[in-house]
Amino acid sequence: MLIWHRWFGLGASLWLLLLALTGSAITFYDELDTWLNPDLRTTGQSTPGAAIPVERAIGQAQRVLPGFQPWMIDLPNAPGQTLWMLGRQDAGGHLRSIQLFADPADGRVLGWREQGRPALDRRHLMDVLYGLHVDLMLGPVATWLFGLVSLLWLLDHVAAALLSVPRLGAWRDAFRLAGRPRSGRRRLDRHRAPGMWLLLPTFALSLTGVTLAWPEASRDAVRLLSPVSERLDHSLPEVAGATRAIDADRAIALARERMPGARVDSLRILPHVGAYAVRTFDARDVDDQGRLWTYLAMDDGRVLGQRHDRGSSGGDLFFVWQYALHSGKGFGLAGRIVVFIAGLATALLCVTGVWLWWRRRRAAAPGRASGLAEAPTPS
Incomplete structure (x- = not known):
């Protein structure tokens, strides 16, 4: 586990540093973009x-x-x-x-x-940060790579926790900053303690990073345990040359007639299936996005179907929480602040981990004076 943790950290620290810093920034995407524009x-x-x-x-x-x-x-x-x-x-x-x-x-x-x-x-800064976080602005291959980094990071949480708490009776030590200033123990604790303080939030970020980067593979895996339903437009038949006989305003009005008093979040135009998807807010929502989808035909406005992202199974519940957890929006402003801090802490872990490795490598170099060598400590 020590070897795994060391080499994972050295190999993935650059990627994790990028993901952590851009992720912290886009936690407040709307606020920052509004301030800039x-x-x-x-x-x-x-x-x-x-x-x-x-x-x-x-x-x-x-x-x-x-x-x-x-x-x-x-x-x-x-x-x-x-x-x-x-x-x-x-x-x-x-x-x-x-x-x-x-x-x-x-x-x-x-x-x-x-x-x-x-x-x-200022026009494009937040959009660039968002693109770097999702796929380095390079497309699906980079998204797949970030999914792999997230999966390895998820596994590394287990190794890091066991290395930090080798004996249950001494678990409190993993959360403390001990040792003299500038000592090897203090450097170790600066790496270990923040990781333990935020172990659960960063574990959630690594897990949701996998599911958001690899949505289909994640759904296939969860289906082994529980059914997972898809958006209804994925099952609607393709329509060639669909025309919008019913305009967007009428589609929104028809959705409101079906759900009096419902507040509309957004509208999607889906010409490939000849439909509108009107998203409205609902009591079952887990974040600040309307999760109730109403599909209406573009030709005559008839309702083609309705589905809430919460679904009816444990698998649906798992997936409706993925973005809500990754963004922190599932717990309001407090959740977003935790995600912001967890991102900064992850960046700090990347820096302190590489620094620890570099210091020990220098101390172990042949020919160095024995008085400069540091005693080995758990990583």
Whole structure:
């Protein structure tokens, strides 16, 4: 276990450091992005629950960006927030992902930015940090690599805990900073104690890192123990050349008629199955996202199905909590603060672990004076 922990730390510390620092930053993605881009993210005119001209906003977006096709529209959840569209623009055969922001009062376009653009200006900084955290902005191969790092990190939690507490009777020592300042024991404790203080949050981050990076493989594994259901649009038949006879505003109105008083979170446009997916908030939600999906046909507005992410099985319950735990949003602001601190602590563990290894390697080098060698201590 000592050999495993040492070589895992040396091999994965750079990746974990990147994941930890970017993860801590995007824990407060909306707040930081709003601070950097108040002209895109805020307006003094919006009122949640009022009729928002979504279709007018789509039309104005397409006039500003010819060839733009939104696939997700996030409605404001609080006064002062803007309408946020995610979509793609076909600019002369060149497809690019777009984030567009509109005034929910009249659909007026406030601005837009290209998603995934590698720029560190205020418009793109938070988007770049998010992309680095998910896949290094390189695509599925990097996402798979991060899933592997998360899986090995998950296994390393077991090794680290057993190395830190070799005897149950001395478990308190693993949480203390002992030894003289600048001594080998103090350096060890600076590495060991923070890891033990935040062992449960970082264990949760490593587990959810696996399930979010490897969703299909994770679902296949959980299905060995409990059924896991999928979103309904995955089972709807493909529709060639679907037209939006029912517009977005009508789809939202029909969803509200089915659930009087329900607050709409977002709308997805799914032309490949000829449907809208309206997400509404529900008492079963585990975070700040509406988890009740209502699917309506684009041609006549009929309800194709309805499903809450909570589902009806233990497997569904497990997966609905994955993002809520990874982001900390399942426990509100307190949960996000814990995730933020756990990310910083993980970065600290990467640095102190490599520093410990380097100090001991230097102390063990042949020809060094015996008085400079440090006594070996558990890692």
